[in-house]
Amino acid sequence: MEFDFADQQPKLLMLMYGLVAFVVVVGGLLLLLDVVPAWFARRQEARLIAASASGVPITRRPRQREGLFALFFLLPTLLLLGIGLVVPAIRTTLLSLMDRDSNDWVGLRNYGWMFSDDSIVRVLVNSLIWVLLVPLVATAFGLIYAVLVDKARFEAVAKSLIFLPMAISFVGASIIWKFVYAYRGEGDQIGLLNQIVVSLGGEPKQWLLESPLNTLLLIVIMIWIQAGFAMVVLSAAIKAIPGDIVEAARLDGVSPWQMFWQITMPSIRPALIVVMVTLSIATLKVFDIVRTSTNGNYDTSVIANEMYNQAFRYSENGQGSALAVFLFILVIPIVIYQIRNLRQQREG
């Protein structure tokens, strides 16, 4: 019943090492950046003096020095991106063409497995449901709310309440909602949802065990978190609509309904697309919610969760990698769509 602080000391020591490393690396880099140019300047000066003494024309290479600076500034980032992202991504693509121990090439067999194994097809279908529902519903909620509270007296507080779930981890949010969905076979219900069902005269249910309803209930968690993001971005877009346009429409006697569809919606279209795209990508990668709530059981698994299971629980590196690559492939069309949209905006 007591907590031993001494056990924690190695961790704090490690944290201190980390901070020292930070100071040394970043400080060292800045120092280097100061010393190197000073050294160059001195050499340049010496060369100038020598040149003026001997009368030889001066050769200057300022561009090269700029490049050298850039290299130092970019070095840590490029190094880390190479080691941590670029090379691993390429290797994952190769691993997806190999067997579970990454010894033999198997061609596209892992991809074939993905579309022929019933349980994996189920996973893909679930991911599809997620990515169709979350962006749409979260954006709709965010938009409606942003319009409703726009210029209301309590706007700041009202926004904070919706926005707050964004600070909560997916794990925390999953526990919050698991509690809402909680079920008890006998006695009083402790979960809010079952209590509501019971008080309306229904039978309590084990919500998270019933497919396909459970997937929808997990999607609710994601929407609950992401609606705040949609709301903030869209609210800013609404506020950026030029006042004279709104005023002109108002003088023409436009109803609030027409105002929304004919003024607000076209004006915030770019922001709307950005929100949908961002949410789609975030939804495709969703992992924490599924893992915490059901661990992917009862037909609720999604791609990211299955990828984790295959690669890190069953040591099926080939199949896990194939799922990761597939995830990446799914993201690409969304991004292309957004880039095309941005280009249209620039031209239009």
Place this chain on the structure above:
Amino acid sequence: MTTATPTVAVGTQKTDGPTSTAGRVRKRLNSRTATLVSIVIAVVWTIPTFGLLVSSLRPEDEIKTTGWWTAFTNPQFTLENYQQVLFGRSSSSGQLAGYFINSLAITIPSVLFPIAFACLAAYALAWINFRGRDWLYIAIFALQIVPLQMALVPLLRFFSTGVTLGGVTIMPAWDLVDEQKFAQVWFAHTCFALPFAVFLLHNFISQLPGDLMEAARVDGASHPKIFRTIVLPLITPALAALGIFQFLWVWNDLLVALIFAGGSDETAPLTVRLAEMAGTRGNEWQRLTAGAFVSIVVPLIVFLSLQRYFVRGLLAGSVKG
């Protein structure tokens, strides 16, 4: 295309519309229902968290037998759950105090490193002239869309077996044990954060007035000097925004921690422990509710106190994209 940075009114609220008859008519038309609907949504959005908070303060027997809403008619509150879940000695109790420290030890360096590196890179990409600059920026920008799932398996192998090329060991395995594994997590988080961090800071840094840089150059200031004395002070709001993003992301992350920190009590952060408790002790609500709140409270404080920067960063990162 210049979109003026949309200022989100937080707190200070000026009705910039005219207080003419038109304005009043509009208000009367939609205010009643709008207020009602928005209050309903706000309540629905808040109730789950509120229920968790109330429950975490109730005695174990009460949590397990009655709904949290009965606490208002039959108030019984205690801090026992928090005591148990934070400092309890038995393995079932949570022992979250240790995991809390793990979360801190993971988060602080994982926030500092990427910001510092991204700052330097963003400055170079914005203000130093060198060949291939634009292409390099586009490449880093594009890396944002690579799901981190693509990097997990090879990166873990990189740590555990090192790098050998043609039989020559270029880098030995890290062979980290216990709390040393924090270094792996820092490394992974730093790598994964960089594309977005560079992108966000580049947005800010490239918009600094060019005259300022030019004047400094004419005065003979070198790039490092300009970076330190002119750029850094000017982009502190952006650094704050990025810092909050990264803090929330790392503190709330489950996947990266699960793979690179493992599940042991020496390194696993709160999220990993809570996910495990939710799986194995799904009915121990007295611990889950208190535990969840312990993990929520730090980001909540950070978020509420620095919301302004967060929103600004969010808009800079998404709208201008």
